[in-house]
Amino acid sequence: MRKPFIAGNWKMNTNSATAVALAAGLVKELESVETVDVAVCPPFVYLQSVAAALSASNIAMGAQDVYFEGNGAFTGEISCEMLKDCSCSYVILGHSERRHVIGETDELINKKLKAAIAGGLMPIFCVGELLEERDGGKTMEVVESQVRKGLEGLCEERIQAVTIAYEPVWAIGTGRTATPEQAQEVHAMIRGLLEKMFDKTIAESLRIQYGGSAKPGNTAELMAQPDVDGLLVGGASLKVDDFAQMVKTVA
Numbered sequence: 001m002r003k004p005f006i007a008g009n010w011k012m013n014t015n016s017a018t019a020v021a022l023a024a025g026l027v028k029e030l031e032s033v034e035t036v037d038v039a040v041c042p043p044f045v046y047l048q049s050v051a052a053a054l055s056a057s058n059i060a061m062g063a064q065d066v067y068f069e070g071n072g073a074f075t076g077e078i079s080c081e082m083l084k085d086c087s088c089s090y091v092i093l094g095h096s097e098r099r100h101v102i103g104e105t106d107e108l109i110n111k112k113l114k115a116a117i118a119g120g121l122m123p124i125f126c127v128g129e130l131l132e133e134r135d136g137g138k139t140m141e142v143v144e145s146q147v148r149k150g151l152e153g154l155c156e157e158r159i160q161a162v163t164i165a166y167e168p169v170w171a172i173g174t175g176r177t178a179t180p181e182q183a184q185e186v187h188a189m190i191r192g193l194l195e196k197m198f199d200k201t202i203a204e205s206l207r208i209q210y211g212g213s214a215k216p217g218n219t220a221e222l223m224a225q226p227d228v229d230g231l232l233v234g235g236a237s238l239k240v241d242d243f244a245q246m247v248k249t250v251a
């Protein structure tokens with residue numbers, strides 16, 4: 001049985017006051033939730049103050065990226081050890097905004113994944129097709145390639161730390177959610193691929209989140225799909241009421 005996992009990706013939003021207020025609001029709303037794993041991923045600069053607000057709660061914290069080197073002359077980058085030091089358990093990797101806005105490649109994402117796991121972080125590894133790729137009938141091919149290249153060289157023991165997030169790029173921040181059937185189709189393909197790449201036990205135990213305009217109103221129908229194990233939430237995770245409602249719907 002896979003425990004549902006709902007994570008909020010705050011992206012480049014909040015400030016020092018609103019980040020802490022958001023975290024504190026969620027702690028209050030979600031204190032009795034035990035059947036769902038919950039995490040929030042604030043901007044780097046607010047990790048420590050959000051960690052303080054989340055302390056003694058059941059809400060975990062993640063970062064939105066990490067660099068693969070341990071330390072040294074990498075101006076502007078952040079290491080796994082720094083994230084652990086700030087109480088992060090998770091790290092989002094391969095997000096479409098990092099792939100398509102910042103220009104990260106599958107190879108770089110693979111290096112980051114390996115470094116994150118070796119450094120004791122649990123990656124939320126994002127994959128997803130562009131609108132023109134979906135319209136061109138290339139969704140499965142694109143997502144399969146991203147999963148294969150991103151997870152290349154990971155042994156069976158290491159892969160257990162990974163959550164995969166399927167985020168169709170055309171659904172991110174657009175209000176246009178994938179239908180539950182569209183999400184399920186890709187999630188099932190990913191699970192089948194994990195069985196081919198690793199084995200059935202791993203394929204059945206790894207959690208696959210859906211992301212892309214997930215909100216309170218579509219949470220139940222998305223989560224009703226057999227291979228949708230959680231949500232990676234952008235915009236709706238910035239509002240205490242919306243995010244808390246989504247978690248409670250799943251719980």
Ligand code: 13P
Pocket residue numbers: 009095167171172173174175211212213214232233234235236
């Ligand atoms: P939205 O929920 O705002 O569409 O963002 C999804 C996302 O990119 C989460 O990582």
